[in-house]
Amino acid sequence: MRKNIRTGLSLLLAGAMTATMLTGCGQSMADDAGAATATADNTADIAEETTQQTEDSTKEQNSETQASGEAVTITAWHDNDEAMMNALADVVNERLASENITLRFEKKADVTGQIRLYGTDAANGPDMYLFAHDSLGGFAEMGILEPVGNLISADKEKDLLPMTLEAASYKDEQYLMPVYYETLLFMYNKDLWEGDIPSTTEELYEYMVEHTDANSGTYALVNQHSNSYNVAPFINGFGGYIIDKDANPGLNLQETKDAISYNKKFAELQADGDYNTVTALFSEGKAAAIIGGPWLVSGIKEAGIDLGIKSLCDFTLPNGEVMTPYSGVQCLGVLKYAAENKKEAITRVLEVLAEPEAGITLAKEFNCAPANTKAYEDADVAANEMILAMEKSAEKAVPMSNIPEMGVMWGPAESLLAAVNKSGEDVDTAADKYQEEALQAIADMH
Amino acid sequence: MKNSRKKFTPWLYNLPAFILIGIIVLFPILYTGYISFTNMNLYHWQDYTFVGADNYVRALGKLNSDFFSALWTTIGWTAANMILDVGLAYILAVGLNAEGLRARRIYKTLIIFPWAMPAYVSILAWRVGMYNTEFGLLNKILVALGFEKADFLSKNVPAFLSCMVLNLWMSLPYMIVMFDGALQSIDRSMYESAILDGAGAWQKNWYITIPSLRKVMAPVVIMTTFTTFKQFDIVYLLTMQKGSVSGSTMQTIITYAHQNAFVSNNYGLSSAVSIVIFVIIIAFSMWTNRAAKET
Numbered sequence: 001m002r003k004n005i006r007t008g009l010s011l012l013l014a015g016a017m018t019a020t021m022l023t024g025c026g027q028s029m030a031d032d033a034g035a036a037t038a039t040a041d042n043t044a045d046i047a048e049e050t051t052q053q054t055e056d057s058t059k060e061q062n063s064e065t066q067a068s069g070e071a072v073t074i075t076a077w078h079d080n081d082e083a084m085m086n087a088l089a090d091v092v093n094e095r096l097a098s099e100n101i102t103l104r105f106e107k108k109a110d111v112t113g114q115i116r117l118y119g120t121d122a123a124n125g126p127d128m129y130l131f132a133h134d135s136l137g138g139f140a141e142m143g144i145l146e147p148v149g150n151l152i153s154a155d156k157e158k159d160l161l162p163m164t165l166e167a168a169s170y171k172d173e174q175y176l177m178p179v180y181y182e183t184l185l186f187m188y189n190k191d192l193w194e195g196d197i198p199s200t201t202e203e204l205y206e207y208m209v210e211h212t213d214a215n216s217g218t219y220a221l222v223n224q225h226s227n228s229y230n231v232a233p234f235i236n237g238f239g240g241y242i243i244d245k246d247a248n249p250g251l252n253l254q255e256t257k258d259a260i261s262y263n264k265k266f267a268e269l270q271a272d273g274d275y276n277t278v279t280a281l282f283s284e285g286k287a288a289a290i291i292g293g294p295w296l297v298s299g300i301k302e303a304g305i306d307l308g309i310k311s312l313c314d315f316t317l318p319n320g321e322v323m324t325p326y327s328g329v330q331c332l333g334v335l336k337y338a339a340e341n342k343k344e345a346i347t348r349v350l351e352v353l354a355e356p357e358a359g360i361t362l363a364k365e366f367n368c369a370p371a372n373t374k375a376y377e378d379a380d381v382a383a384n385e386m387i388l389a390m391e392k393s394a395e396k397a398v399p400m401s402n403i404p405e406m407g408v409m410w411g412p413a414e415s416l417l418a419a420v421n422k423s424g425e426d427v428d429t430a431a432d433k434y435q436e437e438a439l440q441a442i443a444d445m446h
Numbered sequence: 447m448k449n450s451r452k453k454f455t456p457w458l459y460n461l462p463a464f465i466l467i468g469i470i471v472l473f474p475i476l477y478t479g480y481i482s483f484t485n486m487n488l489y490h491w492q493d494y495t496f497v498g499a500d501n502y503v504r505a506l507g508k509l510n511s512d513f514f515s516a517l518w519t520t521i522g523w524t525a526a527n528m529i530l531d532v533g534l535a536y537i538l539a540v541g542l543n544a545e546g547l548r549a550r551r552i553y554k555t556l557i558i559f560p561w562a563m564p565a566y567v568s569i570l571a572w573r574v575g576m577y578n579t580e581f582g583l584l585n586k587i588l589v590a591l592g593f594e595k596a597d598f599l600s601k602n603v604p605a606f607l608s609c610m611v612l613n614l615w616m617s618l619p620y621m622i623v624m625f626d627g628a629l630q631s632i633d634r635s636m637y638e639s640a641i642l643d644g645a646g647a648w649q650k651n652w653y654i655t656i657p658s659l660r661k662v663m664a665p666v667v668i669m670t671t672f673t674t675f676k677q678f679d680i681v682y683l684l685t686m687q688k689g690s691v692s693g694s695t696m697q698t699i700i701t702y703a704h705q706n707a708f709v710s711n712n713y714g715l716s717s718a719v720s721i722v723i724f725v726i727i728i729a730f731s732m733w734t735n736r737a738a739k740e741t
Binding site: 116120138141142143144214215217224226227271272274275276277280281286404407408410411414415417418419421422423440441444445446 | 579580
C-alpha cells in the first residue's frame with residue numbers, strides 16, 4: 001500500500017515537473033520559434049502559427065493605439081553612451097509629447113549581432129537601432145530594413161550633409177537616417193606637447209623620435225597602429241583601400257602596402273597599439289598625443305587633461321596628399337515590421353531627428369558632429385574646436401564602406417597590420433597571405 | 447502486466463530529464479545539422495533552400511594544411527597542458543597533505559581562487575596585468591632588471607607558452623582539489639605498513655599513492671583533457687580578439703573553425719564546419735575513453 005502511494009506520488013511529481021517545465025518554456029519556446037519562423041519558412045507549423053498570432057496581435061494593438069491617438073512607444077537599440085542617447089530621446093520626446101509618441105533607447109552589447117537575431121522578430125526585437133553605417137549592406141541584403149525614403153520625404157532631409165546621406169545609402173536606396181558622424185582626430189595634451197603641432201607626417205615622426213622613450217614608458221604620439229580603422233588615414237592618403245565598392249579587397253595593392261610600410265615606422269614608437277594601452281597612456285599623461293575619436297573625450301576630460309584638437313587632414317604625407325581618415329556615420333535604421341506596425345510614429349521620430357535641434361544638443365553636450373548642416377549655424381556649435389576639426393575632416397574623409405563584404409574585411413586587415421607591426425613579418429608576404437584570406441572570407445559569405 | 451509497468455516506470459521517472467536534455471542538447475545539434483544542408487546566409491536569410499551536401503564539400507575543403515597545422519597545435523597544446531597540469535597538481539596536492547604543514551586550510555582556500563574567477567575576467571586581467579608591454583608585471587620586472595620590453599603574445603612560441611601558463615593557472619586549482627580529495631581516500635594504514643617495511647617518500651608515492659589515485663583521477667583527467675582540447679577563450683582573447691590582435695598566428699581547431707566559418711555570417715557553411723568539428727571531437731572522445739579503459 002505504502003509502495004503504491006509512493007509510486008503514485010512519484011508519478012504525480014514527475015508529471016507536474018514535466019508540465020511545469022513545458023509551461024515555463026511555452027512562451028519563450030514560442031517566441032524563439034517565432035524568431036526562427038520569421039527567418040525560415042520550414043520551421044514547425046505550430047510555432048509559426050503562434051508567432052503569426054503574436055505578430056497579428058501586436059499589429060492590431062499598434063494600429064489601434066495609433067488610430068485612436070493613444071501612446072506609442074518606439075524602442076531603439078544602441079551601444080553608445082547612455083547619457084547621450086537619453087539626451088537624444090529627450091529632444092524627441094519633448095517635441096512629440098503632444099502626439100503621445102515616446103522614443104526609448106535601450107543599450108545592448110553587440111547591437112549588430114542582436115539585430116541579426118531579432119531583426120525579424122516583431123515581438124522581441126526593437127523598432128529601430130542606432131549604429132555606424134558600415135553594417136548597412138548586410139542588413140539590407142537580409143531584407144530586414146525599411147528604406148527611410150519610404151517613411152520621410154526628401155524635403156525633410158535636405159539639410160543633411162551629402163556625405164552622411166551617401167553613407168546611409170546602399171544600392172541607390174537610402175535605408176538609414178544619419179544623426180551624427182565621427183572621424184579620427186589628432187588629440188594632444190596641451191601641457192605636454194612642446195611647440196607647434198607639425199603640418200607634415202615627416203615632421204611629426206621627427207618629433208616622435210625625439211620625444212619617445214619606450215623603456216621609461218613615455219611617448220610622443222600613440223595610436224592603435226594595428227587597427228585598420230586607425231591606419232585608414234595612411235592607407236586612404238596613399239591611394240590604397242581595404243575594399244573597393246565592387247567588393248574587391250585591396251590589401252596587397254602597392255599603395256596599401258606602401259601605406260602599411262610607412263605606418264610601421266610610426267608603430268615602432270607607439271607602444272603595443274592596443275586600445276586600452278593607448279588610451280591609458282594618454283589619460284595618465286604618459287603620451288603627449290593620441291589619434292582617436294570623440295568617444296575618448298569624456299574619459300580624457302575626467303583625467304583633467306587640457307585637450308587640444310587638430311584634424312588629421314592637416315597633416316601632409318610624403319606623397320603630397322593629406323591623411324584621410326574614415327568617417328563613421330551614426331544612423332538610425334528602421335526594422336520592416338516596425339515600419340508596418342508603427343509607421344506614423346516612426347515617421348514623426350525621424351522627422352524630429354532630421355531637424356537641427358537634435359544635432360545641436362548632441363554637439364553641445366557630447367561633441368558630436370551633427371549630420372544636419374543647419375546645426376553648425378548655432379554659435380556654440382560653430383565655436384566647438386572638436387566639431388570644427390571633424391567638419392574639416394568630413395570634407396576629405398572617406399565614408400567606411402557599407403557593403404556586406406566590409407564586415408569580413410576587418411579581421412584580415414587587422415591581422416595583416418599586426419603581422420607587420422607586431423610580428424615583424426615582411427609586408428609583401430603578409431599582404432598576399434591576408435589578401436587570400438580576405439578573398440576566402442568573402443567567398444564564404446555566399 | 448506488473449512486469450511491463452516495472453519496465454515503463456523508470457522511463458517515466460526519467461522523462462523530464464530526457465525532455466530537458468532533448469531541448470538543451472539534442473535540439474541544437476539536430477537544428478545545426480538541418481541548417482548545414484541549406485544555403486542560409488546573409489543573402490538568403492528568409493528564403494533559404496536545401497542545397498544537399500554542398501556545405502560539407504566546402505567544409506571538408508577547409509581541412510587543408512592550415513587545419514592540420516591547427517590540429518597538431520591542438521594536440522601539442524593538450525598534451526603539454528595535461529602533463530604539466532597533472533604533474534604540478536599532484537606535487538602540490540601531496541605537498542598540501544604533508545604532515546606538519548600549518549595553515550593548510552588557508553592555502554587550500556587561496557588555491558581555489560583562480561578557478562572561482564570568471565574566465566573572461568581572468569584572461570583579460572592576465573593580458574593587461576601580466577603580459578602587456580606597458581603595464582604588465584612581467585615587463586615591469588624585465589625593465590627593472592635592465593632588459594628591453596618584450597611582447598609575449600606577438601609570436602607563436604611565446605604566445606603558446608603564455609597561453610599555456612594562463613591555462614595552467616586557471617585549471618590547476620580544480621585538479622589540485624580533485625587530487626586532494628582522492629589523497630584523503632587512501633587508507634593511511636598502507637603508509638604505516640610501508641614505513642615499517644622501510645619504504646622512503648619516493649617508494650610510498652610510487653607504490654601506494656599513484657596506483658591508488660589512478661582510478662579515482664581517471665574521469666577528472668579525461669574531462670580536463672576535453673576542456674583543454676576544445677579550449678577557445680584563452681587563445682582567442684589573448685591573441686585574436688577583434689581590436690587587440692596580437693600578431694601571433696597560433697590556431698587551435700576551434701579558433702580555426704571560428705575564423706573560417708563564423709565570421710562570414712554563412713550559417714549553412716558554419717553549421718557544416720561545426721558538424722565536422724563535432725564528429726572529430728566525438729572521435730577523439732571515443733579514442734580517449736578506449737585508452738582510459740585499457741589503462
